[in-house]
Amino acid sequence: MIAGNMKHLTLATLPKSLYEILSHPKFSLEKLQSLSDGKYQIEGASWFCNVGDSQTSPAExxxxxxxxxxLDIQLILKGEEIINYSLTNAIGQSAVEKKPDLYILDNPMLTNGILLREGDFVTFYPGEPHQALCMVNEPAVVRKAVFKVPKEII
Structure with a gap:
């Protein structure tokens, strides 16, 4: 897991492939904030980005x-959320595949959490369990861009 902020991208020490994605001129924070809901992909790229609003709720x-x-890169465009996570490998744990490459853990053990606000992002590598869209003080709408990056280009 790597966390950072779009305004201080070099501080995140991202691998080159992820830095190139987040520093792409078409995906600056300001441009992402101006996009309509939907899926965005640069021609020829194997990665893509989904932009949209979601509702936060209690972690339970x-x-x-x-x-x-x-790999997920979850970037906050507006609002705030807490993402709970663990520094363990979830691959092989009891889980249900809800849709292709989306595994829901049966009995997660999450030991950490990170508060994300506008411009903040966090990466979750394959196998890293995460619980997104947890509310901060009360349920609220958060606007996010979620980049989906195939592990082969990491």
């Missing part, structure tokens, strides 16, 4: 997920 009501084939 949120599922914990992980991926095997893709």
């Amino acid at each position: 009501t949120r599922h914990t997920e992980f991926h095997e084939d893709y």
